[in-house]
Amino acid sequence: MLPVRHGDGAQDLNALLRVGARDVIVDLSHPVSLARELDFHRAQPQHFGAPAATSQPYRTPGFSGSVATGASCNCEVISVIPHCNGTHTESAGHLTREPLDAERVVPSGLLPALLLSVVPVAASDVSETSDLAAQTAFAPQALIIRSARAPTLPYLSRDAAQAIVQHGIEHLVVDLPSLDREHDEGRLTAHRVFFGLAPGDSSLQQVRRPAATVTELALIPESLTDGPCLLELQIPAWRGDAVPSRPLLYALLEPAVGLPQTGQPESRRDRRNCGAIGGNPGGIGGIAEQSAGSGASPKRSLAHRSVAQAERRQMGLAETVLRG
Numbered sequence: 001m002l003p004v005r006h007g008d009g010a011q012d013l014n015a016l017l018r019v020g021a022r023d024v025i026v027d028l029s030h031p032v033s034l035a036r037e038l039d040f041h042r043a044q045p046q047h048f049g050a051p052a053a054t055s056q057p058y059r060t061p062g063f064s065g066s067v068a069t070g071a072s073c074n075c076e077v078i079s080v081i082p083h084c085n086g087t088h089t090e091s092a093g094h095l096t097r098e099p100l101d102a103e104r105v106v107p108s109g110l111l112p113a114l115l116l117s118v119v120p121v122a123a124s125d126v127s128e129t130s131d132l133a134a135q136t137a138f139a140p141q142a143l144i145i146r147s148a149r150a151p152t153l154p155y156l157s158r159d160a161a162q163a164i165v166q167h168g169i170e171h172l173v174v175d176l177p178s179l180d181r182e183h184d185e186g187r188l189t190a191h192r193v194f195f196g197l198a199p200g201d202s203s204l205q206q207v208r209r210p211a212a213t214v215t216e217l218a219l220i221p222e223s224l225t226d227g228p229c230l231l232e233l234q235i236p237a238w239r240g241d242a243v244p245s246r247p248l249l250y251a252l253l254e255p256a257v258g259l260p261q262t263g264q265p266e267s268r269r270d271r272r273n274c275g276a277i278g279g280n281p282g283g284i285g286g287i288a289e290q291s292a293g294s295g296a297s298p299k300r301s302l303a304h305r306s307v308a309q310a311e312r313r314q315m316g317l318a319e320t321v322l323r324g
């Protein structure tokens with residue numbers, strides 16, 4: 001087998017970026033793909049009872065579509081249902097009569113993002129509130145939710161979806177097949193809240209958040225640590241309300257030590273904590289304080305901060321964002 005580069009970009013390519021009022025150093029060499037690999041010839045996601053995605057040689061008279069059977073080159077016909085067969089990104093067009101192509105909505109380039117792990121809880125065990133912790137110094141546009149395993153498929157509660165909207169999140173990435181319950185009689189409550197579409201409405205004109213996107217069926221490695229990061233949503237230039245996607249997560253490196261930070265005066269704490277995209281933890285991300293006594297700053301560090309259980313509880317969202 002030939003060695004092939006998989007995942008990593010050019011080596012030692014780091015960038016100093018200004019995100020809002022903060023300078024951060026981003027590791028551009030090692031983006032982490034949050035996409036599931038789709039192997040057409042093995043087990044694959046088939047949510048909502050969908051058929052498997054397929055890939056077959058394109059056959060015409062005189063051409064078998066496969067080098068293995070005598071053709072001059074390989075050429076496949078692919079059949080896929082983006083919503084059901086793998087990682088995909090969708091727009092509000094998922095719910096409207098008029099088309100809204102995800103391709104038109106998905107922003108190019110890097111997005112300030114936040115990775116957050118949550119623990120599903122039984123719907124009967126929570127009375128939802130949107131009582132989140134107050135302020136966050138950094139304003140992520142994208143939220144990546146990694147859900148712990150649960151006996152049944154978790155989904156977002158209405159309150160959680162509302163809280164996410166209230167915190168200005170435009171792009172939501174989840175490792176679930178859907179924001180909503182698999183069978184919810186077509187209500188798609190969390191989708192509607194997130195895209196800003198009232199129950200029963202199906203006109204594009206009625207969509208209040210047409211720039212929002214949802215990415216489902218992502219695969220979020222355990223190795224990633226909760227915290228601020230940058231996200232890039234990569235998609236093909238296909239029409240449709242949903243397209244296969246490859247979300248790339250870029251970790252933040254050391255703080256831009258020694259570099260003047262714009263905005264707030266730099267403090268020692270900012271430096272030590274990397275302050276990555278924001279010094280002051282809290283808010284939706286519940287970005288926790290730097291764990292005490294962690295003298296050695298790990299390098300590729302989403303890990304500059306650890307989200308303590310107590311802080312998680314305090315912020316509400318983490319505990320109740322998903323219902324099993």
Ligand SMILES: [Zn+2]
Pocket residue numbers: 083088090177178216242
């Ligand atoms: Zn979908």
